[in-house]
Amino acid sequence: MAAVGSLDDGAVLADVAALLDAVAEDPAAGTAAKGAVGLCVGARLTFRLLAARPDEFVAGAAMHPSFCVTDEPDSPT
Structure with missing residues (x-):
């Protein structure tokens, strides 16, 4: 749980942005719209990704999302 709690x-x-930049330079990579899937804490990160890049990602699935509601101002509820 320490590793999960340490995710920022x-x-x-930023890591996803770097990965997408690297993929964009690959001539074998397509340029169509993207989708994202996340499970547990990855589901929360999928929500964040879709919100951060709405023009790039057209679909997302968040399965069993964890740690989505916080005391922070950007919490969904």
């Missing part, structure tokens, strides 16, 4: 949404989104 901003850092994860």
